[in-house]
Amino acid sequence: MESPSSLRQLSDIISQAVTAIEAEYAKASTPLPSLDAPLDPTNPAEAVGMQPSVMASSALIIAAAAQISATVNNPALAIINDSLLYHLSSCLRAAAALNVVEILREAGQDGLHVKDIAQKARTDPDKLSRVLRLLATHHVFRELTPDVFANNRISSVIDKGKSSEVLFEKPAEKFIGTSGLGAYLEHITDEGFKSSAYMTDALLDPATAFSQEPTATPFCRAFSTTAPIFAWLENPENKDRLVRFGVGQAGSTKLESPESILLGFKWDQLPKDSVLVDVGGGVGSTSLLIAKATPGLRIINQDRAPVVEQAKEYWNEHLRSHVQSGMVQFQVHDFFAPQPVKNADVFLLRQIIHDWPDEAAVRILTQLRAASTHDTKLVIVDQIIPYATESPLTNSIPGLARPAPPAPLLRNMGVAMAVPYWADIHMYALLNGRERTMGTLVAICEKAGWKIVQVYHLPGSLFSETIAVPNGVQAKI
Numbered sequence: 001m002e003s004p005s006s007l008r009q010l011s012d013i014i015s016q017a018v019t020a021i022e023a024e025y026a027k028a029s030t031p032l033p034s035l036d037a038p039l040d041p042t043n044p045a046e047a048v049g050m051q052p053s054v055m056a057s058s059a060l061i062i063a064a065a066a067q068i069s070a071t072v073n074n075p076a077l078a079i080i081n082d083s084l085l086y087h088l089s090s091c092l093r094a095a096a097a098l099n100v101v102e103i104l105r106e107a108g109q110d111g112l113h114v115k116d117i118a119q120k121a122r123t124d125p126d127k128l129s130r131v132l133r134l135l136a137t138h139h140v141f142r143e144l145t146p147d148v149f150a151n152n153r154i155s156s157v158i159d160k161g162k163s164s165e166v167l168f169e170k171p172a173e174k175f176i177g178t179s180g181l182g183a184y185l186e187h188i189t190d191e192g193f194k195s196s197a198y199m200t201d202a203l204l205d206p207a208t209a210f211s212q213e214p215t216a217t218p219f220c221r222a223f224s225t226t227a228p229i230f231a232w233l234e235n236p237e238n239k240d241r242l243v244r245f246g247v248g249q250a251g252s253t254k255l256e257s258p259e260s261i262l263l264g265f266k267w268d269q270l271p272k273d274s275v276l277v278d279v280g281g282g283v284g285s286t287s288l289l290i291a292k293a294t295p296g297l298r299i300i301n302q303d304r305a306p307v308v309e310q311a312k313e314y315w316n317e318h319l320r321s322h323v324q325s326g327m328v329q330f331q332v333h334d335f336f337a338p339q340p341v342k343n344a345d346v347f348l349l350r351q352i353i354h355d356w357p358d359e360a361a362v363r364i365l366t367q368l369r370a371a372s373t374h375d376t377k378l379v380i381v382d383q384i385i386p387y388a389t390e391s392p393l394t395n396s397i398p399g400l401a402r403p404a405p406p407a408p409l410l411r412n413m414g415v416a417m418a419v420p421y422w423a424d425i426h427m428y429a430l431l432n433g434r435e436r437t438m439g440t441l442v443a444i445c446e447k448a449g450w451k452i453v454q455v456y457h458l459p460g461s462l463f464s465e466t467i468a469v470p471n472g473v474q475a476k477i
């Protein structure tokens, strides 16, 4: 039985963290941004929320609030509530795909009656009101008066920033030029959600349960295809989804503060004209951030042919000077084939290894090892799944250990660190891929001839950077 003292411990964690957060906002002479108002990126209070100490206090509140709720909740209600959460994903997709956020932005702070929202969204008002009310109950949108809805802080972040009329007139272009978070959400709640629905079927079937093939996935079952998702996205009938995926990947950088990629590996200590190869770089949104901060680096952005075309457009839009000076180059390259760049100072693999099961990941890493010089560094940017307990590895790799949270919080900070675990299942469902614990990451790197020498848990980010050097090399990081 839970002792009353664990309840008190959890409430004390919350109350101390609230005091710490209030003090930071008071120091900055700005109030905490309201949950009721759309996010305003120009509000100086937003920078306070991104401070590492405020983020640490927020994580304690998130973890403790979930644990205290689980402690006091009726277990039957709790488990049935959890089992119904798929409707939350589904309602999010509906609101996003019906451009409700944009319609409500145009309506302003007084909100709009659902009849008017539905008319603009070309759908049924009664069904839409139920979707929006479920979301408002989960703090996405507000119901101001019966059936009158408005955006709030959370709904506003997926605003595509375009007129709702234009979005309905030109649906194929709706994500182009947007922040990308809406595209990311729709990818997750469409391909991801549908694939996840078939996960248990894939686990029950011996033909797929034990397979590491990228075709033996819940995704292939859900979409009745024999093609792995990246090939499937290239089918002409999926061209809008391909664009959405590319824009969504760029949008996923909104989950972290833009500078976080600059707070791990010391990019600025690389000599001028060092070569950074962004392997499977997507549109190159990450290497573009690095290039802006360290313009002397030569960037080579590699991906599959259709993505390379998107990357050229992205760089032309965001850092044309680098395209014109030739400091960024674009290469069509299959990362399972021999790596053509033999003088790389850094191979960057951001959100690549997690797409693949171990055997395929080792093949990618082996190609990079074969093309590496004595001085090449490998920078893997992925989420690391924290062990729920202590591990001998924790203290043997510099930077890996994280501070232990106060009792009785879970060692891994529970739902405050839930995203890597969600992402792990997402990777399995779509690709037979996986987020990795440090143990599994060490194992695949060793097989490919790389030795992990340093980990940086990037401040303000869910990602960690794992730095590896060719086996046998004494590294200076």
Ligand SMILES: C[S@@+](CC[C@H](N)C(=O)[O-])C[C@H]1O[C@@H](n2cnc3c(N)ncnc32)[C@H](O)[C@@H]1O
Residues within 6 Å of the ligand: 230, 249, 250, 279, 280, 281, 282, 283, 284, 285, 286, 302, 303, 304, 307, 333, 334, 335, 336, 349, 350, 351, 352, 355
């Ligand atoms: C999850 S995205 C990551 C993109 C980018 N690194 C980032 O962090 O935004 C995975 C990328 O791998 C690319 N990709 C998939 N298979 C590939 C292959 N065989 N060779 C090269 N790139 C590939 C995809 O096109 C996609 O851009």
